[in-house]
Amino acid sequence: MTDSSKVLDIVGHIGEAISENAQFLTDLDAAIGDNDHGVNMARGFKKVEEDLPGLKDKDMGAIFKKVGMDIVSAVGGSSGPLYGTAFMKAGAAVAGKMEIDLNDFLKIMDEAISGVQLRGKAEKGEKTMLDAMMPARDAMREAAEAGKGIKEVLDAGVKAAEDGVEYTKTIIATKGRASYLGERSIGHQDPGATSFMVMLKAVADKYEE
Amino acid sequence: MKKIINAVDQVEEQMIEGLRKAYPKYVKRVEGTNVIVRAEKKEGKVALISGGGSGHEPAHAGYVGKGMLDGAVPGAVFTSPASDQVYEALKAVATDKGVLMIIKNYTGDVMNFEMAADMARDEGIEVEQVVVNDDVAVDGSLYTVGRRGVAGTVFVHKIAGAKAETGASLAEVKATAEKAIANIRSMSMAISPCTVPAAGKPGFEISDDEMEIGIGIHGEPGTHKDKMKTADEIADQLLDKILADIDFSGSEVAVMINGCGATPLMELFIVNNHVNDVLTQKGIKVYKTLVGEFMTSLEMEGFSITLMKLDDELKSLLDAPADTPAFKEI
Structure with missing residues (x-):
């Protein structure tokens, strides 16, 4: 089980990972987007970091909702509404809980994905964050159903997300700003898929073997 | 990088303040937000808002005034404004004739403006939108998110703004804006x-x-x-x-x-x-x-x-x- 202080610790670590990778994410975005993904995500998680102390002892729903709202208001662009909606929808799925288990985590992933799909009107294979999120969710569900522990489940998710990021190099973007480049987008990895991978890796970092 | 700025994280804030101070006759800032509105709100007409990332000056705040926009929402440089800012703009300019949002066709802009419109409608504000997509460079087929909105947006501000000043209804202003966009x-x-x-x-x-x-x-x-x-x-x-x-x-x-x-x-x-x-x-x-x-x-x-x-x-x-x-x- 994961309690709220652990979740706050994990969210803080996600922020650190985003901040460490901000330049990398921005550079990826310069190639096929508009050169600001890392900058925007780092600004959003800075706001989240400021609000984390106030979320101590709050239930999971309140924590995720606040993180989502901070991301919507401080990130802007399309990543703001997309990741913000993902966190807010995840929060609604675990509202009232003071602890979450692996099943809850998988539910969070389901809701986050459906939030991104709803807001972004995107499907798998369009060179978006979904190309990392959906395979990661599927791999984690499979690992959980095979009776694996949380660490192994997360590692399976990270591996699938990494493969998903690699896959985005091979396809043409049909959603988001990269879609304007048409075939010129091939060969470049999707910045949104990459930022999701960075975030999931940060979650996995916080669990021991 | 060589730029005439003070600090990277103060660029938008200091630009907005500088603009506000330059044109007090025309515009003011909605307190606690980044929203620029007309110095004197005009009732009895459809209100128009637009917005987008900063870095496009004089768009969009430079077009706030008589015959054009009622409010503008600047985001971070080249980044759509967040929905809460757009929502503040909608509340600030709303009249009983409603508000038309002029959005440039970018994924983030459309998402943030639509989220804001949902919030404003919950409060009884009538909101409609038009999406400008004038850029012929990019393929407008099903395989993209559609054409981008670029400089032609300024014509839409002018046309829709003039139409709104005639006292036309929200549906009429929207229809005229859409006619402009189509041309x-x-x-x-x-x-x-x-x-x-x-x-x-x-x-x-x-x-x-x-x-x-x-x-x-x-x-x-x-x-x-x-x-x-x-x-x-x-x-x-x-x-x-x-x-x-x-x-x-x-x-x-x-x-x-x-x-x-x-x-x-x-x-x-x-x-x-x-x-x-x-x-x-x-x-x-x-x-x-x-x-x-x-x-x-x-x-x-x-x-x-x-x-x-x-x-x-x-x-x-x-x-x-x-x-x-x-x-x-x-």
Whole structure:
């Protein structure tokens, strides 16, 4: 089980990972987007970091909702509404809980994905964050159903997300700003898929073997 | 990176304050937000808001004033404003005739404005939207998110703004704005990129003998690189694509030659000289021409050509009075 202080610790670590990778994410975005993904995500998680102390002892729903709202208001662009909606929808799925288990985590992933799909009107294979999120969710569900522990489940998710990021190099973007480049987008990895991978890796970092 | 700024994270804030202080007769800032509204709210008409990332000055706050916008929402540089800011703008400008949002077709802009509209509707504010997609450079097929909104958006501000001043209903203002959008086409090119302050590096690299064709307004690369050519040849290249997109033959048009931020006016006039000649030769009558910086991309060096095909209504709305910091029609 994961309690709220652990979740706050994990969210803080996600922020650190985003901040460490901000330049990398921005550079990826310069190639096929508009050169600001890392900058925007780092600004959003800075706001989240400021609000984390106030979320101590709050239930999971309140924590995720606040993180989502901070991301919507401080990130802007399309990543703001997309990741913000993902966190807010995840929060609604675990509202009232003071602890979450692996099943809850998988539910969070389901809701986050459906939030991104709803807001972004995107499907798998369009060179978006979904190309990392959906395979990661599927791999984690499979690992959980095979009776694996949380660490192994997360590692399976990270591996699938990494493969998903690699896959985005091979396809043409049909959603988001990269879609304007048409075939010129091939060969470049999707910045949104990459930022999701960075975030999931940060979650996995916080669990021991 | 060399820029005349104080701190990267203060760029938007200090720009908004500087603009507000420059034009107190026209605009004020909604306290606690980044929203710019008219100094004196005008009741009894449909209110118009627009917005988008900063870095496009004078868009969009420069068009707040009589005959154009009622409010503008600047986001971070080249980043759509967040929905809570758009929501504040909707609340600030709302009249009992409703609000029309003029959105440029970008995924983030559309998402944030739509989220804000949902919030405002919950409070009983009537909100409608139009999405500008004038850029012929990008494929408008099902395989993209549709064409981008670029400099032609300024024409939409002018037309919809003039229509709203007549006291027309929200549905009427929306219909006229949509008619304008259906008749506006633009295309851009650049010879040098721009640097988003927070990114610190240019959006693309380009060598001395190359140009980037089909760029957007965010320093993003265009559809392809080409060898550098003369002004007339470049203008032909952009114009060909615009003229192939809808049938302008025999019609009257408004022309906008828009500088991207670092293009000398001299060069814009050189472009206009040729554009005007070509249109005239093709039997297209130039009714009105705008040359200048209307929708910039920081310090990008390049330009866009926009044509708006006119009918009698669009002509009279184009000629209607406007008095804003960046656009005046007397």
